[in-house]
Amino acid sequence: MLTCNYKVHPKDVDFTGRMTTVALCDYILQSAGEDADSRGFGVRDLGKRDATWVLSRLAVETERPLAEHESFSIATWVESLDRIFTTRHHEVRDSDGNVTARATTQWSVINRTTRSLVSLDWLDCATEPRQIGIERPRKLRPAASYSTEESHRVRYSDIDFNGHTNTTRYIAWMFDMLDIDKLKSRIIRRLDANFIRESRYGQTLALRLDESDEDALFAVVSDTTVMLAGISSPF
Amino acid sequence: MLTCNYKVHPKDVDFTGRMTTVALCDYILQSAGEDADSRGFGVRDLGKRDATWVLSRLAVETERPLAEHESFSIATWVESLDRIFTTRHHEVRDSDGNVTARATTQWSVINRTTRSLVSLDWLDCATEPRQIGIERPRKLRPAASYSTEESHRVRYSDIDFNGHTNTTRYIAWMFDMLDIDKLKSRIIRRLDANFIRESRYGQTLALRLDESDEDALFAVVSDTTVMLAGISSPF
Incomplete structure (x- = not known):
């Protein structure tokens, strides 16, 4: 599990002063990238195989929208992988440690030239079976x-x-x-x-x-x- | 002068893998906000006067576009202010300390209700006369x-x-x-x-x-x- 620390910047909020769902999703995807990078299977590593990650499905559940200037963290871990998909969870917490959102992302790998799916048999990725507590995408x-x-x-x-x-x-x-x-x-x-x-x-x-x-x-x-x-x- | 540290994230780059001008401008504006916040005249401080900052003019000159995953810093300082405008500079450096971009932003303050300009006479903002080396906006x-x-x-x-x-x-x-x-x-x-x-x-x-x-x-x-x-x- 990797925990990434972020802050809600002015560009992340809408006219109500609350973080947009799009900005939240951007940070969720960023946390996936940071975890994959840190474990040797990020986009740059896959590029050496002429391959890249693509997001297949996403589910996000929100308890409370974050407000501008709030600090927050996203803990992320890969729960499972099979030949085609990895399932990753993301737990968003505010600076008091309260969970404000939970997300699940499902990823596959494509060949950058043919754009078709690549088997994940080669992927050396330890999984953590902990569930996130929301329904799958x-x-x-x-x-x-x-x-x-x-x-x-x-x-x-x-x-x-x-x-x-x-x-x-x-x-x-x-x-x-x-x-x-x-x-x-x-x-x-x-x-x-x-x-x-x-x-x-x-x-x-x-x-x-x-x-x-x-x-x-x-x-x-x-x-x-x-x-x-x-x-x-x-x- | 405040120096802010950032990183070029996947969402900041275009199809060439280089940081977009829009993303660079977002970070430049963010650095202005961080400096103003740290000095007591950020958007939240102005909100107490029912006022807000608006960007009036911007100039950016690029030496080298940053690439994905690069770390960079933006140093920013207010060079001058008069009754209506503040002029702020921004110096973008890569992790080797080389300047990759220079920018100047000119800001004014409006009343949030009337949307008209507010005099800056009340603004307690020390200025630093150092120039940035590019032509004004x-x-x-x-x-x-x-x-x-x-x-x-x-x-x-x-x-x-x-x-x-x-x-x-x-x-x-x-x-x-x-x-x-x-x-x-x-x-x-x-x-x-x-x-x-x-x-x-x-x-x-x-x-x-x-x-x-x-x-x-x-x-x-x-x-x-x-x-x-x-x-x-x-x-």
Whole structure:
């Protein structure tokens, strides 16, 4: 287990002064990277095999949104791995030691040239069986219909060092479509995301949202489904 | 002078593996906030007067773009202040102590309710006359014509704790309009930005760009000019 220490910076908060879900997810993914780096299987290590990590599924549950200037820590550990996926947990604590969020991320490795999955048989990664206490990332299905649809062309600021749309950008696109009045009071209790296909610079994507008072379903679609997400949030 | 230590994280780099200008600007602004906080005139201190800092002008000159995983520092100091503006410098150094970028930011204070400028007579801020060695942020003028125009509606992820579009979002919009092939090899030698008016959630803005091989001019316009920027970049 590795514990990473962070602080909520002005750029991490929204107009309510609370840390955005996107910023929280960025720190969660950063903690995964720091742990993998420290254990010899980070992105740079995989680059020597012409391979890279990709996020397949994510679940985040929030107890309390962090506020600007708060210090917090993320403890992260790999609970299990099989031939294709590693399952990693993340426990977010405030400076009083109270858990403010819990997350599970599931990762696989792709070949950077062929973009296809690589077996993890070679991965020397000790696991810790401790559970995080939230349900695993759910396998999401597209909604029967969506109430809102927008078109988005993938831009320079959407793509990351892998050359594909960064996972947290999809989550940002979803939040940009949510009802802003609800976001004032909403606490996102749980977010699930499934990253199904890559999308690349210049691609035009359909962003579809179905939002109710308590839940929202989101889909990113090109000729096939790129990404699905769901949030639940009692008001 | 305060020196802040940072690291280039995966989310700070673009598809070339180099730190984006937007991420660099985010850290530059963060260093200003940290210095102001440590000296008793940060955003939280100003909040007690129902006031807040706003960035008026920015100039950044880059010697070398930082790469992913590099550690770097930003030293920042206030060079001067008058009744309306403070001028602050930022010196970015890599872990070998070499200067990789220099920046100057000019700030004013507005009342959070009336959104109008507040005199800085009350500000107890010792200044350090040391120059940074780059030309002051230029006062930009709109181009005679622009070759590209897009429309952008201000979204949730664009606005910050002040409730207005975050200054670095404007810079992100400009980079999203630049020729991606040039961005592969381009080093942004100098960026100037003038933040003239606020823009707010839901506003529809015209984004206008005029790009040549070496330079680009960018304007954000509502019924009046919101923001202007210019970059120069030998290839």
